[in-house]
Amino acid sequence: MKPSDSNRVHSLAYAQRMNKVLDHIDRHLDQALDLPVLAEVAHFSAFHFHRLFAAWTGETLGDYLRRRRLEVAAVHLANNPRRPVLDVALAVGFGSGEAFARAFKLRFGCTPSAWREQTPQRWADELQAVRAVARDSNLGQADSKPGQAASGPFNHPENSSNQEPSMEVKLNTLPGARVAYLRHTGPYGPSVGRFWAETFFPWRAAQGLGHAPCYGIGHDDPSVGDPAKFRYDACVEVPADYVAKSPAGITDLPGGRYAVAAFYGTGADISLAWTEFLRDWLPASGLEPDGRPCYEYYPADGRYDPATGAFECQLCLPVRAR
Incomplete structure (x- = not known):
């Protein structure tokens, strides 16, 4: 060596x-x-x-x-x-x-x-800023690649700039899962996508886990803290006897009651989706999050469109009654 x-x-x-x-x-x-x-x-x-x-x-x-x-x-x-x-x-x-x-x-x-008192206004400002970025991004994509603008759930033709998109959310009881993970440290966004493609997927294939469902866990709220210190885990489900070797870690995702939103779109869309979920849907739901982590669930047979980069996953938010 x-x-x-x-x-x-x-x-x-x-x-x-x-x-x-x-x-x-x-x-x-x-x-x-x-x-x-x-x-x-x-x-x-x-x-x-x-x-x-x-x-x-x-x-x-x-x-x-x-x-x-x-x-x-x-x-x-x-x-x-x-x-x-x-x-x-x-x-x-x-x-x-x-x-x-x-x-x-x-x-x-x-x-x-x-x-706490400033939270509603802070969240409203954050929603407005994220939506503005998403609109600008989608316009840029449409100009540069006709017919290949982002195809996420918030970019359908019926969703104009003055019409707020809706989110379909179901309350489900999800099972727990044992996962192996690789950790990315740094800002959320494009670098996380590169981490999946360049680091996590090759490692998963080498482990013989290419057909197992995956999970993505963001440990930090983007509205709080330094983006350079944000932690994101790309995870794959593993059997109970799986032994993690460096650099992977092992953790157990707890089961229980989750609010689950179906997502189909690009990496640029998913930030808006999470912001809508947490800042718009959740406050109006009568529910509140508990201490379990939020995560993205990527089914083993999930859709992926190489032409647009659009993919399928579920956004899973742990909730309880207020």
């Missing part, structure tokens, strides 16, 4: 172990996350772990924990309007409402209550 190949193997192994730590943190934000415990999760010595974590993430462990707790809290405050602020603070690991309020204002420039 060449030295460069050896370095790459070691780097991927480190990424696998560090991603395991980040997953553990997200699942245990309400608990004390001490350095020795997290070092054990990564199978590093506590003496070296803090320096390795900072080098890999670009943040100290303390800064990372504070950021994740506040970003998750911001999402909970927006999505669960009836949940007391103190409950949100405790759920992400703050010991008191006062400490949470101070940290939140330092991070977001307003109190938790003000953030």
Whole structure:
């Protein structure tokens, strides 16, 4: 093995172990996350772990924990309007409402209550901005490739620029799934599509999993946080005895009640679809999301049009009654 190949193997192994730590943190934000415990999760010595974590993430462990707790809290405050602020603070690991309020204002420039009150206007602004980008993108595609404009569910001829598209959503009880994943870190959008095509699909084929259903999991709300730190997992369903090798990780997607929206369109369309789902459909549904991850489900026999790049999937949003 060449030295460069050896370095790459070691780097991927480190990424696998560090991603395991980040997953553990997200699942245990309400608990004390001490350095020795997290070092054990990564199978590093506590003496070296803090320096390795900072080098890999670009943040100290303390800064990372504070950021994740506040970003998750911001999402909970927006999505669960009836949940007391103190409950949100405790759920992400703050010991008191006062400490949470101070940290939140330092991070977001307003109190938790003000953030919640501003949510409807913030979401309306986000919807308007995303729709404008989608309209401009579709016009550009139509000009450059006549007859091959994006063919997503929000671009039918009957959907004019002054007519809001509708979304057909069903409430289903979905089974859980065991998946292997590769993680992309960085902004959502075109780079995620390239990650699927250039990294994930070749890896999946090499694992002999080319005919298994796939899932896509975005761990971060695009309206909160730094896009450079967003995490997206491209996943494939695996049997119970599957053993993940570097750089892949293993996780279990929980089953339960989900709101499910059928999607057929391009990579450019799916951002608008998720924004419509979360910012438009959800607030009017009488439901609220719970702590399970949202994900895209790609059936093994899903449609794909190589001429337009349009594909089929289901957008799955975990919900519960308010």
